[in-house]
Amino acid sequence: MARYSAFSILRNALSGQRYWQRAWRAAEPKPAYDVVVIGGGGHGLATAFHLAENHGIRNVAVLEKGYVGGGNVGRNTTVIRSNYLLDGNTQFYEFSMKLWEGMSQALNFNVMFSQRGQLVTAHSADQLDSFSHRANIMRLNGIDADILDRDDVRRLTPYLDFSDTARFPIHGAIFQGRAGTARHDAVAWGYARAADAHGVDIIQNCEVTGFVRDGEKIVGVETTTGRIGAGKVGLAVAGHTSVLGAKAGLELPIESHVLQAFVTEPLKPLVDHVVAYGADHFYVSQSDKGGLVFGGNLDGYNSYAQRGNLGVVREAAEAAIALMPCISRVRLLRHWGGVMDMTPDASPIICPTPVEGLYLNGGWCYGGFKATPASGWCFAHTLATGEPHPLIAAYGLDRFRTGHTLDEAGAGPSAWLQ
Amino acid sequence: MLRIECPCCGPRDHDEFRYGGDASVIRPVHDDPDPEAWYRYVYVRKNPAGLHREFWQHVMGCRQWLVVERDTRSHAIASVSFARKSPA
Numbered sequence: 139m140a141r142y143s144a145f146s147i148l149r150n151a152l153s154g155q156r157y158w159q160r161a162w163r164a165a166e167p168k169p170a171y172d173v174v175v176i177g178g179g180g181h182g183l184a185t186a187f188h189l190a191e192n193h194g195i196r197n198v199a200v201l202e203k204g205y206v207g208g209g210n211v212g213r214n215t216t217v218i219r220s221n222y223l224l225d226g227n228t229q230f231y232e233f234s235m236k237l238w239e240g241m242s243q244a245l246n247f248n249v250m251f252s253q254r255g256q257l258v259t260a261h262s263a264d265q266l267d268s269f270s271h272r273a274n275i276m277r278l279n280g281i282d283a284d285i286l287d288r289d290d291v292r293r294l295t296p297y298l299d300f301s302d303t304a305r306f307p308i309h310g311a312i313f314q315g316r317a318g319t320a321r322h323d324a325v326a327w328g329y330a331r332a333a334d335a336h337g338v339d340i341i342q343n344c345e346v347t348g349f350v351r352d353g354e355k356i357v358g359v360e361t362t363t364g365r366i367g368a369g370k371v372g373l374a375v376a377g378h379t380s381v382l383g384a385k386a387g388l389e390l391p392i393e394s395h396v397l398q399a400f401v402t403e404p405l406k407p408l409v410d411h412v413v414a415y416g417a418d419h420f421y422v423s424q425s426d427k428g429g430l431v432f433g434g435n436l437d438g439y440n441s442y443a444q445r446g447n448l449g450v451v452r453e454a455a456e457a458a459i460a461l462m463p464c465i466s467r468v469r470l471l472r473h474w475g476g477v478m479d480m481t482p483d484a485s486p487i488i489c490p491t492p493v494e495g496l497y498l499n500g501g502w503c504y505g506g507f508k509a510t511p512a513s514g515w516c517f518a519h520t521l522a523t524g525e526p527h528p529l530i531a532a533y534g535l536d537r538f539r540t541g542h543t544l545d546e547a548g549a550g551p552s553a554w555l556q
Numbered sequence: 557m558l559r560i561e562c563p564c565c566g567p568r569d570h571d572e573f574r575y576g577g578d579a580s581v582i583r584p585v586h587d588d589p590d591p592e593a594w595y596r597y598v599y600v601r602k603n604p605a606g607l608h609r610e611f612w613q614h615v616m617g618c619r620q621w622l623v624v625e626r627d628t629r630s631h632a633i634a635s636v637s638f639a640r641k642s643p644a
Contacts, residue, residue, distance in 0.1 A: 380605075384602070393603050440578075440608055440610065443629055443631060449570075
């Protein structure tokens with residue numbers, strides 16, 4: 139695999155851009171692999187890369203039913219942050235942040251990680267108090283966090299509504315300077331290319347339709363291109379975890395819901411940071427093309443349709459204008475829906491499963507993108523050793539039975555209420 | 557947008573309703589000592605890609621709880637009925 143460098147750009151420029159190699163091979167499936175990872179999204183590809191890179195397991199296939207980058211890794215709002223409160227989450231997401239900071243170098247692929255900082259606005263003294271609590275927890279874990287007062291927020295983001303008529307006046311904000319965004323497609327392509335360079339087979343248009351068993355143990359998968367044997371099978375198919383899990387006999391505490399995201403027409407640079415609205419579920423950043431990228435609430439009922447309905451478009455637009463009246467005349471160019479595994483406590487599930495040979499990585503709710511590198515790292519460890527990585531010890535499936543739920547969102551056991 | 561045919565009020569926009577989750581989940585009897593039964597009741601969902609029986613309450617209308625059969629892939633609604641048993 140040719141490395142990308144300033145020299146390779148120059149050489150290809152001088153030869154008319156005719157000799158670029160394809161980023162990864164179009165692999166034909168072999169009869170069997172040491173590990174088969176189902177799902178060629180960010181998490182599946184990162185898992186395959188770290189299996190090869192960290193554990194030397196190179197006889198690996200990634201099976202993707204569509205094309206690489208066509209699932210949730212290409213259907214999100216690209217925000218990366220590690221401003222979590224609960225033990226188990228703080229350490230995991232900060233580890234992920236550190237991997238993001240070195241990702242372009244590690245993959246030899248520019249994922250355009252932009253640490254522009256994220257602030258979450260506080261709209262009452264009480265909310266600012268709770269943010270101070272969170273900031274203290276973050277700093278005790280070695281994560282950067284600052285509490286801003288109203289004047290600080292105004293200096294950073296003068297375009298928010300600071301008028302006397304603001305519906306929810308801004309009291310301050312919590313700020314994480316290392317948070318930011320990355321180019322989501324590049325993350326998928328970078329991992330695919332780096333995994334391929336280690337010998338991983340990335341097989342697109344290959345849907346898994348069932349599992350092959352030897353007694354109780356899973357020893358392979360049935361696919362639309364035939365049977366593929368596997369020493370171990372890793373499930374990383376966010377959104378459809380229930381569907382594939384059911385085929386393996388898993389009953390999971392997951393509901394699939396659709397979350398929409400939106401892009402406006404391109405504007406001159408306006409939003410320098412990622413801004414989240416503390417009074418409603420709304421957050422916004424500006425893409426390199428100039429469009430404002432934002433998201434809001436779940437549509438709120440079980441759905442596998444990758445589209446939402448107009449009510450949520452209206453709610454998100456209302457929140458946008460309440461926070462940023464200056465964009466009331468900006469046109470929305472497009473919106474899309476991604477299907478997500480909602481767990482009852484809004485935390486993911488990564489663990490070995492009760493089914494021998496099957497490992498689960500799912501239940502990412504709204505927040506799978508920022509977790510991509512750490513999820514791949516820890517899931518690869520779990521697949522390679524059979525034991526959960528210490529950083530995902532809190533993400534086991536049995537936590538719902540034992541009462542050790544990790545309820546970061548404080549939403550209780552009703553996924554549709556999150 | 558979903559349009560739900562309320563048996564009381566006729567076809568209405570789903571914005572008038574509140575979603576109540578999986579209607580096939582059965583609550584164990586109140587003194588059931590089996591933690592597994594309560595775990596399944598609180599947490600486990602079939603979450604099918606296809607026909608799903610689910611509760612909706614017509615909060616902005618007649619306030620009745622309904623059971624709606626809806627395809628989670630297409631949002632096509634197959635049937636709507638009252639969640640409570642009708643008096644014989």
